[in-house]
Amino acid sequence: MEKTEAVQEEHPLSVYFIVWGALFVLSAFSYMVDYLNFQGYLRWFLIILFMWLKAAAIVAVFMHMRWERPALITAILVPPLCLLILVLLMAVEGGYTVLTREMFFSMSSMLETAIGSGH
Amino acid sequence: MAQGTQDAIAVADGWDGIVDDWSADKQTFPVHWGKAMMWIFLLSDTFIFGCFLTSYMTVRMSTPVPWPIPSEVFALSFGGQPIPLILIAIMTFILISSSGTMAMAVNFSYRRDKKKIFWLMVATAAFGASFVGMQAFEWTKLIVEEGVRPWSNPMGAAQFGSSFFMITGFHGMHVSAGVIYLLIVANRVRTGFYDRKGSYDTVEIAGLYWHFVDLVWVFIFAFFYLW
Numbered sequence: 001m002e003k004t005e006a007v008q009e010e011h012p013l014s015v016y017f018i019v020w021g022a023l024f025v026l027s028a029f030s031y032m033v034d035y036l037n038f039q040g041y042l043r044w045f046l047i048i049l050f051m052w053l054k055a056a057a058i059v060a061v062f063m064h065m066r067w068e069r070p071a072l073i074t075a076i077l078v079p080p081l082c083l084l085i086l087v088l089l090m091a092v093e094g095g096y097t098v099l100t101r102e103m104f105f106s107m108s109s110m111l112e113t114a115i116g117s118g119h
Numbered sequence: 120m121a122q123g124t125q126d127a128i129a130v131a132d133g134w135d136g137i138v139d140d141w142s143a144d145k146q147t148f149p150v151h152w153g154k155a156m157m158w159i160f161l162l163s164d165t166f167i168f169g170c171f172l173t174s175y176m177t178v179r180m181s182t183p184v185p186w187p188i189p190s191e192v193f194a195l196s197f198g199g200q201p202i203p204l205i206l207i208a209i210m211t212f213i214l215i216s217s218s219g220t221m222a223m224a225v226n227f228s229y230r231r232d233k234k235k236i237f238w239l240m241v242a243t244a245a246f247g248a249s250f251v252g253m254q255a256f257e258w259t260k261l262i263v264e265e266g267v268r269p270w271s272n273p274m275g276a277a278q279f280g281s282s283f284f285m286i287t288g289f290h291g292m293h294v295s296a297g298v299i300y301l302l303i304v305a306n307r308v309r310t311g312f313y314d315r316k317g318s319y320d321t322v323e324i325a326g327l328y329w330h331f332v333d334l335v336w337v338f339i340f341a342f343f344y345l346w
Contacts, residue, residue: 006134020219031208060235062222062330071140072148076158083169090173094180
C-alpha cells in the first residue's frame with residue numbers, strides 16, 4: 001500500500017506540461033490536415049493517427065492510466081474493443097443500405113416513367 | 120508469512136498481476152471505490168458515445184445524398200476570407216487547456232494544496248463554461264443563419280443535422296454537467312470539506328470525468344468535423 005501511494009505522487013508537474021504541449025501540437029497538426037486540404041487516404045490516415053495519439057496521451061497521463069494496476073487497465077480498456085465489431089457490422093449494413101437505396105430510387109423513377117403513375 | 124504473501128500479491132505486475140488481482144480473495148481494484156466506479160461509469164459512457172458515432176457513420180454511409188462539407192459549414196469569417204473550422208479549433212484548444220489545468224489540480228490534491236487546487240479547478244470550470252458558450256454560438260449560427268434542422272438542411276444530406284445536434288448536444292451536456300460538478304468540488308476544497316473527510320480522492324475522481332469529456336471531444340473532432 002505504501003508503495004502505490006508513493007508512485008502516485010512521484011511524477012512532477014513537468015510531465016503534465018509536456019503532455020499539454022504535445023496535445024496542443026497534435027491538435028494543431030490535425031487542424032492543418034483540414035486547413036491544407038489533404039484528401040483521400042492520406043487525410044483519413046493522419047486524422048486517425050493524431051486522434052489516437054491524443055487519446056492515448058489523455059488516458060495514459062492525464063487520467064493516470066499508466067500508473068494503474070494491469071487489472072484495472074484491462075477491465076476498462078478492453079471492453080470498448082467490442083465497438084470495433086459494431087463499427088464493422090454497421091459499415092457492412094451502411095454499404096448495403098446505400099446500395100439498395102440507389103437501386104430503389106433508380107428503379108422507381110424508371111417505373112414511374114414507364115407506367116406513368118405514382119404507385 | 121501471511122505478510123510476505125500479501126506483498127507478493129501487491130507487487131506482481133503484467134499478466135501475473137491481473138490473475139492475482141482477480142483471483143485473490145480480496146477487493147479486485149486496490150483504489151478508492153469512487154474511482155473504480157467513475158471508471159466503470161466512463162466505460163458505459165464510452166459505449167454511449169461509441170453508439171452515437173457509429174450511428175453517425177451508418178447514416179453518413181447509407182445516404183445517397185452528398186454529406187455537407189464540415190470544413191465549409193463550420194467556417195467563420197472575420198470580415199475577410201472565411202477560415203475553415205476556426206471556432207472548432209479554438210474550442211479544441213480551450214478544452215485541452217482545461218484538461219491541463221485539471222491535471223495539475225489533481226496533482227496538487229496529492230499534496231493537499233487547497234488554494235492551488237481551488238483556483239486550478241475554477242480555471243478548468245471557466246474554460247469549460249467558455250467552451251459551452253462557444254458551442255451555443257455555433258448552434259445559434261447553424262440554426263438561425265444556415266437553417267440546419269434535425270430533419271433537414273440546405274447543404275445536403277438530412278441526417279447531418281440530427282447527427283450534429285445529437286452528438287455535440289450530448290457532449291455539451293457532459294461539459295455543462297462537468298462545470299457544475301467541478302465548481303461543487305472546488306467549493307468543498309475551499310471550505311476544507313475534504314480535510315475533515317481526510318481524503319482528497321474526490322478531486323481525482325472529478326478529474327477523471329473532466330478528462331473523459333476532453334477525450335470524447337478528440338473523437339468528435341476527428342470523426343465529425345475533420346472527416
